[in-house]
Amino acid sequence: MIDRQRIIDNFLEMVKIPSPSLKERVIADYVKSQLEKIGLEVIEDNAGKSCNGNSGNIIGILKAKGSKNKKILFSAHMDTVSPCNKVVPIIENKIIKSDGNSILGGDDKAGIAAILEMLNQLKDNNLDHPDIIVVFSIAEEIGLLGARKLNIEKYAPDFGIIIDSGGKPGTVTIQAPFAAKGKIEIIGRSAHAGLEPENGINALVVASHAITKLRLGRVDEDTTSNIGVVVGGTAVNIVMPSISMIYEARSFDGKFLDELLIETKTIFRDTAKKFGAEFKEDIVKGYDGFKIEEGSEILKILEDACKNIDIEYKPIKSGGGSDTNIYNEKGIPSINIGIGMSKVHTTDEFIKIEDMIGCTKLLLSIIDKI
Ligand SMILES: [Zn+2]
Incomplete structure (x- = not known):
């Protein structure tokens, strides 16, 4: 079902684009054109101006098809930590890594790749889906600045699914400090x-x-x-x-x-x-912590979605912060789901292709269960 080659190609293309925090212009233009190609309405906000960045957050809107009446936010961040000036991705034993001289940038371009492939699948297979808000944020790595500046209240999603953590697909951060x-x-x-x-x-x-x-x-x-x-x-x-x-x-x-x-x-x-x-x-x-209660609607959907594709649903506590903290602070129940990114923020960073694909399947399963 998932177009394996398309998600890999898209991911490799994106990791080769340097995008340190506040210098996301080129990757922003890339994801903008991808979203437009799939048929989303695309908006760039002015978050970058207030923090001296060269790009804003990229927001994509896809109106519901069919009778699903929720509004769901899917989000990943565009910036990476350094060194990222020249990323040379290598595929070895179904794992993607850098050549050892830079980070890979799977944190968080794997999240972007999964969201784009999910949208492509919805379109290619003419699937029913709820209202979808996609946010590709800037400056996450330097204090969640993009999410902080984003006027998410304007789009009023019911839930947020952020794809920005390690662990196998099915791992979900439900509490952060x-x-x-x-x-x-x-x-x-x-x-x-x-x-x-x-x-x-x-x-x-x-x-x-x-x-x-x-x-x-x-x-x-x-x-x-x-x-x-x-x-x-x-x-x-x-x-x-x-x-x-x-x-x-x-x-x-x-x-x-x-x-x-x-x-x-x-x-x-x-x-x-x-x-x-x-x-x-x-x-x-700094940021506020959050806790999503077991039994809440978003976790029920996620648990069902995991069962549906036969993967383990694994709620965890995290010691770190992400855009998820900001969306929860702004009143949108949000979770951070795992995509298998490993050894992030180091030149040993890698990701298994299977995990990227598994996460995309999970996103589609979430949409199916809404
Ligand atoms: Zn990240």
Whole structure:
């Protein structure tokens, strides 16, 4: 049923187009022409202008055929991480990978390829389908900027299916965490370490006292926190005048994350005060987390769709963020489904052709079950 050669050719064509975040122009024009060829109404929004990109999000609209009365969003992102200036895809043992000098960009061009093949199948086989909104977003990798700027409310889909994760087809992310990160600084006072150490305030000592009181690592089963970078000091004979740390915390429980952030800041502030040092921070919350309840309509459809084509339905929690977080934040129940992309964000990235095809079958099965 799936046109194997067409999806492979389309995928290879797209991965060869460099598309780092905010430089998606060429891939945007490519997917625009593909969508138009299939017969969708295509719109480019002005999301790129507000974040200095050279392309907007590409939105495709396909009116329903038959009696299915839902409106479904299908989405994947166009940008990739680097290195991506020259991607040379290689097919070996039914796996597509790069030549080792760049990422492959299956994250997330595999998602785009699956959506385009699904649309081609609907057209070629004259299949019934609901209203379909396709979004190929920009700047996902640098903070979900395209999805954030997109006026998705205008199109008002009932559900969102985002194709942007690993795992075999049938794997579905139904929960992702709230997240926060930022810099913490302790400013003490420098002094000659040999001549007058009592006139200094060692920022490292202050930070150390605070850190012993912090909850770091796996805070509870829903929450993690980490100090990943520390920078401080000027010379061995100078009392360390300041220290800065990069901190992050994530939790499936948004309220608990707020409490943990307050606790962390309070410990640093109180400790700094005790030592006569100064405390600064710029920790901000990024995207919101989400949780799709088991038994909700979208998951029932997905479970049926998996059964229909005899693949395992496998709901999972994810520790990372994607455009899915933004659509849920905007009130559209959305899930992120697996397409088998592996070792993403590395030059070892690869994808099995079977998984790309399996995911396309699943998309068609979802449409069938709506
Ligand atoms: Zn991605």
